[in-house]
Amino acid sequence: MPDRVLRAAADHARRHGIGMLDLVPRDLPAEQALDLIRNVDPRAYREDRFGMGRGAGYAVLVDEEGMARSGIDPRGGLDAGEMGEATARVRLHVDTADMAVAPFPGTDRTAQRRAWLRSQALDPPPALTLPRTLYGTGGAWLLVLTGPLIELWTGLGLVLLYCLIPYLIFVGTPLRPADLHRAAWLRPVRTPLTIWRTLRAPRSRWERRQIERREEARARYAAEIAAGVERRLGERRPDCPWCGSLDLVRHLVARDTVQAKPGRFRLDRCRGCGHVFQNPRLTPEGLDFYDRDVCDGLGDLSAELIFSSAAEDCLRRARLAERFTAPRRWLDVGTGKGHFCRVARTVFPDTEFDGLDVGDGVEDAARRGWIDHAYRSSFLDVGPDLIGRYDMISMHRYLERTPDPLAELDLAAKILEPGGHLLIETPDPQCPMARLLRGLWPPYRPPRSLHMIPPGNLKRALEIRGFQILAEQRRGPRRGTDVASAAAALVDLIGPDAERPWQGAAPPGPARHVRALTAQLLAVPLVGLGMVADLLTLPLQRGSGDAYLLIARKIDDSRPVPAVAEP
Ligand SMILES: [Zn+2]
Known part of the structure; x- marks a missing residue:
């Protein structure tokens, strides 16, 4: 040049x-x-x-x-x-x-x-x-x-x-x-x-490096898979973790639609309260197995791309909060790499944003300057030290991944002073697309979601803990891609990407490549049909997106709280 x-x-x-x-x-x-x-x-x-x-x-x-x-x-x-x-x-x-x-x-x-x-x-x-x-x-x-x-x-x-x-x-x-x-x-x-x-074309140095990383991961995955998938599931429980009812029914059995790792996972539904949960549940070791290489390691670049393209969702959450409060100190629980805080800072330039997560992404977030302080820990472990330090706590797409969501809510209620706010987004297992797509519904992310909480249940749980619900918002269907995503997940289950290290103990031979290629050819009509279905059902889905967003205020008796209803 x-x-x-x-x-x-x-x-x-x-x-x-x-x-x-x-x-x-x-x-x-x-x-x-x-x-x-x-x-x-x-x-x-x-x-x-x-x-x-x-x-x-x-x-x-x-x-x-x-x-x-x-x-x-x-x-x-x-x-x-x-x-x-x-x-x-x-x-x-x-x-x-x-x-x-x-x-x-x-x-x-x-x-x-x-x-x-x-x-x-x-x-x-x-x-x-x-x-x-x-x-x-x-x-x-x-x-x-x-x-x-x-x-x-x-x-x-x-x-x-x-x-x-x-x-x-x-x-x-x-x-x-x-x-x-x-x-x-x-x-x-x-x-x-x-x-x-x-x-x-011959492989480039970058592609060779990608293959080396996959082959490094392959040996560890092979040993873990050989040891058995069942080992990663705990005991089946007879009662609903939300209300204690014994009236449970099988909701669905799903396979890993995110990475096509082996295993089948049963979700039960409580007939008493509608709560949907994984039963038996993955052990912490099991969660580590299924979470690995999704947002970190081999999946790091893909995850950055996906989160970076979700800025609109982050803005929508921040704007909802903006209608009720301008917090001084905000704790984002389950922050990942801090993408939400990066966007929310533009809406709240004077707010101090801290992030909490168990993965090392939270440390990246601090290095990037997207958060002011990183807690690399689980919320339940570090939470008691944070009492009185924040006037806003957010949990986006987080509660469904925790083993005990009610304990998380208890802790949030303890940390916030009266007048503090809690912002929560979580998928709604009762939305029409969840019923239609079942195990392929993208927000289930089987087996990574342990609890799917109907909105009524969450609102009641918050009220019991001294919160007043200020507003509830439905996220619009994600630009109408649920059916297409489900079709892509199905293709992936039929013929998984042959190069993934958990697909076999040996590097892929011709048979696995042929299977993956066949699935990819199938992807064109299948995902195409999914896209058409998404377009056609878009008017029906309006007002019933796959997740709901709630903002609640810890009740402060000295201040009247306006009740705001959202369509
Ligand atoms: Zn229940």
């Missing part, structure tokens, strides 16, 4: 206060430019304060403070996968990011495309990024090429349009792909060739 280009880019970033600037070669080859345009809307990227980093994979300017916080070594010589991951991650440490097209040469990188797409995994679920891109381009190609066989002239018109698309796409952008004419007119030939080269 010429020095003057670099200097001009740095000036531009400084002038506009941009923390991270991705430099895109003006003559970026057409296939890379199409990938970039397919996956990134530059304006949305600029305006998104909380997403992951995206770019073209050539050069990124990052402000020194952000770079230092990220812990990423700023150097050249990264391969496509390393560059993609570094670009994605470094964005978490700067406030603003943008892209700029600059005059420096692009190069043919088809051989690195697979690693690039995998490392950037631009939308959740990240595992589907590569197949989706390849199916998308391959499917369009097949449709266009069979057109002339069905209706000659219309078909040829379609082929012509297919060739012209690269010209049309780049109109109005500063991109001038050097190979535009070739890419356009040879597109019917080049598309399958590019797909072939993407799939057949």
Whole structure:
């Protein structure tokens, strides 16, 4: 990259206060430019304060403070996968990011495309990024090429349009792909060739490192699985953990829809109070087995992507709290990597945010400056020391994962002084989608959810503990993706990703790859149908999202509390 280009880019970033600037070669080859345009809307990227980093994979300017916080070594010589991951991650440490097209040469990188797409995994679920891109381009190609066989002239018109698309796409952008004419007119030939080269390319250093990490994990998983899954379940209990009733009924039996780890898990429902719970329940050792590599280890990058794309949910929670209070000190219990606090700080700039979690993500959150103080512990262990220190406690998607949710509520009630607030979001096992999708309903996350609490039960439990419910909000269906997600989970159960270390004691052979590939082919119609079903049922789901959000106030007798009802 010429020095003057670099200097001009740095000036531009400084002038506009941009923390991270991705430099895109003006003559970026057409296939890379199409990938970039397919996956990134530059304006949305600029305006998104909380997403992951995206770019073209050539050069990124990052402000020194952000770079230092990220812990990423700023150097050249990264391969496509390393560059993609570094670009994605470094964005978490700067406030603003943008892209700029600059005059420096692009190069043919088809051989690195697979690693690039995998490392950037631009939308959740990240595992589907590569197949989706390849199916998308391959499917369009097949449709266009069979057109002339069905209706000659219309078909040829379609082929012509297919060739012209690269010209049309780049109109109005500063991109001038050097190979535009070739890419356009040879597109019917080049598309399958590019797909072939993407799939057949030799593994990059980044991909080899991913495989090494998986193989390291494989031995440990193999030993744990050989020792037996039943060992990870405790005793079956005869009574409802919420109300003590003995009138229990089998609710459903589910398999692990998050990672397809082995095992079957039974959920019971109490006929007395409607509480749904795992029975028998996983032991702490069992929970550790099923939680491993979901948000940490092998699943770390995917989890960052998923949480970063959920900023809207975090904003909605913070805005609900804003209607009732402006807390001084806020404790987020089950904070994970602190993504909620990162977003909520923008709504409450003067509030001190502390985070609590058992995983090491909470320490990352403190390093990133998203929380002021990290407690790496379980809430029940550290909680008694926190009495009187917070005027707001939040628990988002947390209570359902705890072994004893009522004890968690007892402790929250003890910590908060009168006038303090409690903000809780948890899935509603009585919502229509839960009934329809059963074990595939995404919020069950079997076997990671131990308790599913109907809203009426939670409200009563809070009132008994001296809280007044100020408002209840229904989360809208997650952009209507429940059925599609359930279909994707089903595909994953039929033909799990062959490379996952818990799928077998030995690295995957041809048979496991064929099974996974068959499932992926099945994914296209199945997930497609799911998406249609999501669209069709969206009007029916309105006002009955998969989770409910409650804000409650510890009653302070000296202040009248307004009752607010929410639709
Ligand atoms: Zn009960």
